[in-house]
Amino acid sequence: MDAETVRGCVVVAGLGLSGTAAARGLARGGERVVVLEQRERPIPEILSELGVEVRFGEQDLPARTELVVTSPGWKPDHPLLRAAASAGVEVIGEVELAWRLRHEGAAPWLALTGTNGKTTAVRMLTSMLAAAGERALAVGNVGVPIVDAVLDPGETTVLAVELSSFQLHWSASPAPKAAAILNVAPDHIDWHGSLEEYARAKARIFAKAERVIYNADDPWAARLAEPYRAKGDGRSVGWTLGVPRAGQLGVVEDLLVDRAFTGDPMRSAEELAALSDVHPFAPHNVANALAAAALARSHGVPASAVRQGLADFRPDPHRIAHVARVGEVDYVDDSKATNPHAAAASLAAYPSIVWIAGGQLKGADVEDLVRRAAPRLRGAVLLGVDRERIAEALARHAANVPVLEVAGDDTGVMDRVVTAAARLASPGDTVLLAPAGASLDMFPGYGARxxxxxxxxxxxxxxxGLVER
Known part of the structure; x- marks a missing residue:
């Protein structure tokens, strides 16, 4: 009998970024690896060099499979994953694999999750850590694949780990030094099956964390942290956009302050930064800064480095990015607002708005979003496959707001959308692209949009005239 037939294998489901990293790490560790990929795509040369077998289009579990490492895009009800469960084969994700592959004395993890703001908060955290002299690396759902960072740490002293609900669903072992939940709102329900299951996946980040950090202003985040807060052992730390209580970070007048990581939280607070240090400025970005600061402070970062980190921080594109001012009207790109929760945060940042919205709502409800935003709206221009649902909500909750729908999915549609928005806008308004939906009905991604x-x-x-900022 062929030796490879007898020898067990580890199956990696998916040949994307995380799947490739997992296969590479396993093969370097001496495992026989079989990658299953549903669509034909180029095989990375390094996998061929390491003897990794790649099978395209297969759905069946290979014989003698000992472990399945799945990519985030594969739903739990995928036939391959269900077959593994039926056969008693463990299914894990890349994050779980990375934790198991850590070496003794490995860099600690500062981890966070949330429906919105994850990447911004992780970038802020990384900047704060760097300002404190740490060799920090952003990994997970952003930056370097986490398996690569664990197996080849170089001089890294701490990992800032962004985790999605997909990644957390398949992770049971990670025990970060500190873990934070930014917010929880309906998203990816088609993957998880319900909001409760989605929230349950998010909560896994807290299970083995040394420190639990949560958004006290977000009902779901506070609820998921409650079992830890109730113990009263100082393990949990909240943050709020209001005045903080002992054990919290928050805002006092125009300052970000800490009443959790000080010598006497009951009687004293330490100034971390000014609101003017947060850029781009918006309430939800202040919340991101407080979350990052709480994680940084849990690692011993001084207040001066928190402030310097915020000053050094440069946001990723398409996140409430000011594009230009035209005729006393500001144009702001928040294409990353791909669900109603993100769009609501963006809309709350401006007093008078011509709203550009639409795309793939993924089953999300926009009623509350439109009802809350209605007093700020001076007009709306809608595009994309689900624009009619937003138009219907606007008719119910903002009947006096002029609404224009722009049909088509050709390359020039955005020119027509922006021209229509410009005609609705008056001096002092903000034309805001905050779609509340995904972009794949019309664009390759939110960046292209x-x-x-x-x-x-x-x-x-x-x-x-056009004035750039």
């Missing part, structure tokens, strides 16, 4: 918006804004130079 934001870039199309920025190009269309710059094309308005024929209407009036």
């Amino acid at each position: 934001g870039e199309a918006f920025a190009r269309a804004v710059r094309n308005l130079t024929g209407l009036t």
Whole structure:
């Protein structure tokens, strides 16, 4: 009998970024690895060099499978994963694999999750850690694949780990030094099956964390932290956009302050930064800064480094990014607002808005979003496959707001959208791209949608003068 037939294998489901990293790490550790990929795509040369077998289009579990490492995109009800469960084969994700592959004395993890704001908060955290002299690396759902960071740590002293609900669903062992939940709102229900299951996946980040950090203003985050807070052992730390109580970070007048990591939280607070240090400024970005600060402080970062880290921070594109001012109207790109919760945060940042919205709502409800935003809206321009649902909500909750729908999915549609928005806007307004939906009905991704918006804004130079900021 062929030796490879007798020898067991580890199956990696998916040949994307995380799947490739997992296969590479396992093969370097001496495992026989079989990658199953549903679509034909180029095989990374390193996998061929390591003897990794890649099978395209297969759904069956290979004989003598000992472990399955699944990629985030594979749903739990996928036939392969169900077959593994029926056969008693353990299924884990790349994050769980990374934790198991850690070496003794490995860099600690500062981990966070949430429906919105994860990448911004992780970038802020990394900047704060760097300002404190740490060799920090952003990993997980952002930056370097986490398996690569664990197996080749170099001089890294701490990992800032962004975790999605998909990754957490398949992770049971990670015990971060500190873990934070930013917020929880309906998203990815098609993957998890319900909001409760989605929230349960998020809560896994707290299970073995040394320190539990949560958004005291977010009902779901506070609820998920309650079992730890109730113990009263000082393990939990909250943050709020209001005045903080002992054991919290928060805002006092125009300052971000800490009443959790000080010598006497009951009687004293330490200034961390000013609101003006948070950029781009918006309430939800202040919340991101407080979350990052709480994680950094749990690692011993001084207040001065928190402030310096915020000053050094540069946000990723398409997150409430000011594009230009045209005729006393500001144009802002928040294409990353791909669900109603994110769009609500963006809309709350501006007093008078012409709203550009639409795309794939993924089954999400927009009623509450539109009802809350209605007093700020001066007009709305809608595009994308689910624009009619937003139009119906606007008719119910903002009947006096002019609404224009722009049909089509051609490359010029955003030019027509922005031109329509410009005609609705008055001096002092903000034309805000905060779609509340995914972009794949019309664009390769939210980045391409934001870039199309920025190009269309710059094309308005024929209407009036353009002032870049």
